[in-house]
Amino acid sequence: MKRIKFILPLLLFAACKREDKPFEGPSLQDLNGPFSMAKPFTANKAVVDFSKNETVVFGAEFSKQCDWSITIRGGLSKATKIITGKSRQITVDNAVWNGTTTVFPAFKTEPCKAVLKIAGVEDSFTLNVGINGVRVPQGLILTDFESGLNAKWNTFIQSGANMDFKVKSDAFSVQGKNYLNMAGIVTWDWLIGLIDFPASAYGSSTLALGSIPEDVYFNCLIYGDANPNQSRVLFQFKEDDNNTKAFEPAADDQFDKEIIVNWQGWKLVSLKYSDLVHLSNGQPAPNNGNNRHNPNNIVMVSMLHLANPSMGAGSTKIDCLIFTSKAPLEL
Amino acid sequence: MGIRNVKYLLILIPVLLLHTAILAQNAPKFKVKGGARSLLSNAEITVQDSVPDEVTARKNAGGYALMDLGFNIMPNKNTEIMGMIRINNKFGGFWGAGVTFDVRQLWLKGIIADKVRYQLGDINLKQTPFTFWNHNEDRQVQQPAVFDLQRDIVNYESFYLPGTWRQQGAAVDFGLESGRLSSEWNFHGYLTRLNATNFGNQPERLHAGTTMSWTFANALKASYNLSRIFDVKETAISNVLFQNTVQTAALEYNKSISSLNLTVGGESGMSSYRIVHDTAAPHLQDFFLHAFSRVTPKNKRWELELGYLNVGPDFRSFAAQSKRLDYSAVPNFYNRYTQLQTDRPLHIADFMNNSAMYRTGISTKLMSYNPLINNVLPYGLATFNRKGFYLKAQADWFKKVVQTSVQQYNLSEVVGQGTPELKQFAMTRADLTWHAGSTLHWKKQWKFTFSGCRQQTQRKSPREYEVLKLNSMQASAGIEIEVMKDIDLMAGYTTLQGKGSEMGSTRNNYTEVIDFGKYAADLKQDIAGAGLRVRFSGKTYLALMYQQMRHRDKANPFQNYQIGQMMAIYNMTF
Incomplete structure (x- = not known):
């Protein structure tokens, strides 16, 4: 018993350990x-x-x-x-x-x-x-406009007033030498112009992207003008879900992102593909394909420059349309 | 409760009393217990401010009368039931306005097979100072009798008995004896409810514990103690569950050597604090060790105790670290003052006379404390991040005519706060009670009391911004003279003074230190009082008192104030 009364507290003490830290709280x-x-x-x-x-x-x-x-x-x-x-x-x-x-x-x-x-x-x-x-952007480059407009793209430009839908090289250049200027006044519609980037323009039926939507990012540089006519840039990512080698609106998914350009100067915009939704008249709507994000099924990317519907005028610039993998573009 | 219901109850109670009194003629199965109290107060505040205070009403009058009526019923020899109701009437209310009607306590206890004791309902519970304990570390000095009347009311209101918390739940005790081995086994277990679920983010929170002890030949006692506060899974939508578990082992050995009784003992254990399914919450684990040696002669005229304490910085035992005094509570009068209606700094007198500032249950958050009142052991012996030695001595002189006690604590931090340099803590307490009437062989009582507590917190460092020094002193002196048979004249003075600087820890919701706040004080508070008490019996008295409290803060001189208060208290228990 004599041993117990001395050994028990010692055992208890020895069984305990304390985290060794120099001090508590911030220095x-x-x-x-x-x-x-x-x-x-x-x-x-x-x-x-x-x-x-x-x-x-x-x-x-x-x-x-x-x-x-x-x-x-x-x-x-x-x-x-x-x-x-x-x-x-x-x-x-x-x-x-x-x-x-x-x-x-x-x-x-x-x-x-x-x-x-x-x-x-x-x-x-x-x-x-x-x-x-300088740093070379890494990823699937849709365009950096250094070679101008590709003849394999589909373009549509309204015939409104002060239309300027041209590749330019001037003091506004943000990356490389060229960028695309998009400006004009269209009082009867709010689409100023668009470019379709079909996968075929890049030598394949679908864009060479991974299949995991959380890993795919779409990036671009957009310039906001110092004017009250807030431009909108609408991106549409069109998939071929039923393997017809073409986008069919009634049978395939389309994911969209409308960007309201309400800032001044150049800004890098990055979109995670899995975050995109289908828009109808600017509002989220059900899709018509398999209702899944399949970046490896993208057959076409469309870029539409829209004016503020209440004003009809828009002005912005764009450059460096690039898909990256696992992380947004760093420029 | 509506007035109509009160009327019915007032009719019902005498009927019940009569009925049970008839039953009681055969056997003592029914007792009435309770108390009554009435308090009248008239106070006046004076503020020293450069801007005249035209907002605060200078005078404050009020009072109440209350009665606690308890029915103690023993339906059989093994069962006892207690129910107590309270009727409280604030003066100024009439026709039922200002009247409240509450159930003050309700419990049932009994014995099963003459072996197992149980109690349900309201229970006074305690274990050890590190597992489940109601310490009283905000009262470092013995109060003169003139102020003790109010402290007794606070204790009665809050159900404070030495070391116990009043809880609601169930408890069970039983013991086994072995005559052949001269040993005894005891088991004590309880389960109480701390919080009810709100079905959303707060699950049902319970507190369970057990103490199993073994005593051998009245010389060696060993015990295992468990205290566990936990949330019950699936009683709310949230799956975040609070858990605080403390396990300790205690050992005590008694031996007589010549004319001395020697006791060697100690307690050691571990704590675990975590919040399950909260990814931001840490899992804090730590341990403590408390060891002591006590010597006392067989006639118990004096006692000497030397102890060692080592409580880790992450030791969390909320059932032992909860404080009685809630410093975030609002005083019951003049809670705002000056022309700007600022919060009135709390005065030591507020702690004496306001039972609303005292908790009746344990807190599962670390409660704040006043470093001037107790910076050495603000959470009792279970105060985390403390290590060092203490010495306690007490003695009776001249056949208990003079009673003295001294305590000295020399502690330091285990781990520094924001620096490896450690704070050093020192506390000296001394009490003296002199029954002068006995010395002079007077028949009437003359009693003088003196008490003091000095605390020092210091951190030395070659870096100036780490240097701290805070000194505080609490002292009291009192006199109680029986001027005529059953009539006492009482007077007393208590002061709290503090000067220096300290760096308090700001903690997050998980009790981790995240920042430090500088605390500077140059403060003096005191209270002087005198009164007359008429004792009608040992349990009934009427007291008339006047007290003057002053608050002087050199750092904020425009907040200085003084309050004079006249009180009449009638108190009876039966």
Whole structure:
């Protein structure tokens, strides 16, 4: 019995274990400590070629956890990439630039300036990075309009006033040199123009996409004009569900997305194929095929430029229509 | 309940009383228990503000009369039933307005086969300070008798008995004895309901527990304790289920050495806290160890206890960590004041006289606390993230004419808050009661009481922003003089003072620390009171009292106030 009375508490104590943590809650150093740069702001490359999948890794270390941002601005394009974070260190884990853009146009081959700013700190820290090769979009490119309009596409352009449905190359270029301008006034209808991109224009009966709708993304760059005539861009993805090599509205599925262009400047729009629904007069409606998203059955993509129905006028630009796999396009 | 129903009940009660009294002529099967109380209060507030307060009514008068009427019925020798109703009438109500009619308690208990005791309904329950316990850590100093009258009312209203919580459910006890082995086995189990389901996001929440103990030769006692709060599956649409389980083992060994009784004991165990099907919720597990050694002479004139405590930062035992005092409760008068009608800071007097600020059940969330009142062990011995030693000593002098006790706690955190540097906690408590009448061989009672508690919280660090120091002091002095037979004159003074800074933890719904808030204090609160008590019997008295409470906060001088309050209390229990 003498042994029991001493051994039992010891056994109980030994059976218990406690999570080994240095302290509870957020670090007081991070919350209230003074700021200083423990390691300077650096980049692992002075010149980068994004076309060869190279990246720039930024680095820095602070005396405390900070809200920080790195803003990279193209010297010629004025393209901007912003990387933000909240950490004590800037490392490969949170500050890698792969040539993508936050505020379009996309970067060109140009000198860039990277500026590190820290919340609550007046000073900023600057680096120079040169680009000698731009990022090449990866995926199934429907068009980037670098070769103009493809004769195998079907186009329809209304004959209204101030119609401008042309591939242009000017100061508005966002990626590469060309983009498609779409503008005009059509008082009797609200369709300004459309382009059908049939799979046959790409050398096959269906587009070469995967079969899992959650993995397929459609992406494009759309420019919003600074005018009150909110353009609408309607994308229609037409499938061949009954294997007739053609889209039949009464027997096949069509998934749609209407984008109201209510912003100013270029914006990258990405759509997950599984999120799309069939629209009838702008409202979700039942489909007529197998009622399943089958991206590998797409036989045609249609892009319609619509005006605001109450105004009849529309103006926008578009570029870089690309399907990507497993993730939205990064440009 | 409508007035008509009250009338019927008032007619029915005497009929029942008469009927059962006739029955009681043959056997003592029926008892009436209860109490009555009336309280009259007249208070006046004075605010020190640069802007005259033209919104708050300076004077506040009110009161109530209430009666608790309990029927204790024993239909047979093995069964006892208790039902108590309360009629409460706020002064100023008439023709039924302001009258409430409640069931105050209802229970049934009995013995099966002379072996198993059971109780259903309202039950007073407790286990150990780490599993299920009603601690009283917000009362660190002994109060003078003039203020104790109000504390007794709070305890009566909240059903507070040492260590117990009043719960609703069922409990069962039984024991086995083995004469040959001189050993005894005891089993205690209970199941109570904490929350009823709302059929949506709150499932039925129950609390179950058991204590199994084994005593050998009156010298060695070992016990296993389990306390488990849990949601019952499929009693609501939500499948999110709260679970808090605490398991402990306790051991106590007594031995006589010469003229001394030596006790060595301890308790150790583990807790688990999780919320099933809530992916954001952590699974907190931790343990504690409490060990002590106590020495007392055979005549029990003094006692000395040395203890060690180590409670992990993630130790969660809501049934032991619930506090009586709810600091988020609203005081019963002058809850808003000044021209801007700001919330009046709570005063220690509010804690004495307002039973509405006290909980009657356990909380499954960590309750807030006032670091000036208790920063060392705010959740009792089960306070998480504490380790260190304590020493307790008490002694009676001159045949119990003078009674003294001293306690010293020196603790620290187990894990730092936002830094590896640990906070150090120190608490010194001392109480002295002097029965001066006995010393001077007077027939009438003269009793003096003195009590003090000093707490210090400190964190040292080479980094200035981590340095903390908070000192607080509570002290009281009281006198109780029997000026004439059964007439007592009472006076007392209690103060709470604190100065310094502390960093409080902000916790999320899962009790994890997510931020820290700076707390700075330079505060003094006190209450002085005097009164006269007429004792009609041991259980009945009438008291007339006046008390003056002051709140002085140097950090917010425009919130300083003082309240004078005159009270008349008539109290009777039967």
